[in-house]
Amino acid sequence: xxxxxxxxxxxxxxxxxxxxxxxxxxxxxxxxxxxxxxxxxxxxxxxxxxxxxxxxxxxxxxxxxxxxxxxxxxxxxxxxxxxxxxxxxxxxxxxxxxxxxxxxxxxxxxxxxxxxxxxxxxxxxxxxxxxxxxxxxxxxxxxxxxxxxxxxxxxxxxxxxxxxxxxxxxxxxxxxxxxxxxxxxxxxxxxxxxxxxxxxxxxxxxxxxxxxxxxxxxxxxxxxxxxxxxxxxxxxxxxxxxxxxxxxxxxxxxxxxxxxxxxxxxxxxxxxxxxxxxxxxxxxxxxxxxxxxxxxxxxxxxxxxxxxxxxxxxxxxxxxxxxxxxxxxxxx
Numbered sequence: 001x002x003x004x005x006x007x008x009x010x011x012x013x014x015x016x017x018x019x020x021x022x023x024x025x026x027x028x029x030x031x032x033x034x035x036x037x038x039x040x041x042x043x044x045x046x047x048x049x050x051x052x053x054x055x056x057x058x059x060x061x062x063x064x065x066x067x068x069x070x071x072x073x074x075x076x077x078x079x080x081x082x083x084x085x086x087x088x089x090x091x092x093x094x095x096x097x098x099x100x101x102x103x104x105x106x107x108x109x110x111x112x113x114x115x116x117x118x119x120x121x122x123x124x125x126x127x128x129x130x131x132x133x134x135x136x137x138x139x140x141x142x143x144x145x146x147x148x149x150x151x152x153x154x155x156x157x158x159x160x161x162x163x164x165x166x167x168x169x170x171x172x173x174x175x176x177x178x179x180x181x182x183x184x185x186x187x188x189x190x191x192x193x194x195x196x197x198x199x200x201x202x203x204x205x206x207x208x209x210x211x212x213x214x215x216x217x218x219x220x221x222x223x224x225x226x227x228x229x230x231x232x233x234x235x236x237x238x239x240x241x242x243x244x245x246x247x248x249x250x251x252x253x254x255x256x257x258x259x260x261x262x263x264x265x266x267x268x269x270x271x272x273x274x275x276x277x278x279x280x281x282x283x284x285x286x287x288x289x290x291x292x293x294x295x296x297x298x299x300x301x302x303x304x305x306x307x308x309x310x311x312x313x314x315x316x317x318x319x320x321x322x323x324x325x326x327x328x329x330x331x332x
Contacts, residue, residue: 008035011032011195013030013032013065014067017062025217027216027218027223029214031052031067034193036192037188037194038184038188039212040211042199042214043213044199058082069081072161073193084161085161088155094151095139096138096139099133099137101136104153105122107157123135126153127235145173148169148176149180163187163194181203181207209222210222211223212307213228215313225305226302229304234274234275234276234303235300236301240270241269246293251264251271253293258280260276277318
């Protein structure tokens with residue numbers, strides 16, 4: 001099956017299975033990513049996210065199922081797939097001893113560009129990623145954010161149609177994360193399809209058009225961010241007493257009224273709880289007023305993706321499954 005520009009999906013995988021010894025990392029996973037869209041793949045450590053990416057990037061052979069990227073089979077047409085994709089892993093993979101320019105020129109030459117074209121492509125990408133001023137410096141002198149931007153630039157030397165970002169902002173400070181987000185949006189506006197794995201659920205909320213949640217090698221939910229939030233059937237009430245000393249009292253009142261466990265953030269003086277019905281709100285307000293608890297904040301919002309993930313899996317997104325996680329990090 002060859003690439004068809006009229007085909008709506010850049011990635012189509014069905015029934016992917018991958019085993020490492022007695023451990024099943026993927027147990028029949030389906031993945032679909034539309035052209036020019038961001039697919040966020042969420043899951044705790046060891047869920048199977050990186051294994052799926054490595055199969056789609058032709059770095060691992062599946063034990064079952066099939067996958068196509070831009071119409072090409074990742075096993076039978078692996079060489080074609082590699083010409084169409086870019087990959088940025090969890091850690092920067094550039095050569096620290098080379099300059100930013102020479103890193104990108106080297107990659108361009110390995111991809112078959114002549115020296116002039118490779119140098120031109122390197123200069124273009126360094127400018128685009130705000131690295132032109134540091135282009136001649138060894139990468140070992142770069143900050144973590146600069147290295148991540150260079151790593152992302154390196155994955156684009158071949159002008160890929162599909163880009164895999166495997167936890168691309170791991171370890172970055174908030175400003176550097178925001179810079180990477182901006183760059184991803186620019187790539188998508190240029191028509192690049194992005195498959196993003198992340199444990200930062202706010203990142204998926206910011207970037208993903210569609211989301212796929214994997215847990216223990218199985219897809220447990222798919223949909224847009226808003227669709228997944230609506231699936232919980234609840235909104236989240238957040239209140240902050242004007243007097244921090246009455247936080248525990250307010251938390252007990254809200255927990256009793258909502259019939260659900262509350263989350264208390266003593267540092268910011270706030271209480272949050274899932275609300276099954278907005279009809280409860282007047283009652284909560286009356287009871288707070290009856291006890292003389294004045295409020296600095298009283299808000300109702302949709303659940304965050306963190307809360308949706310917890311509702312789906314019963315644990316936070318950074319939950320660990322050490323056995324599979326180690327296997328995912330091993331060499332094929």
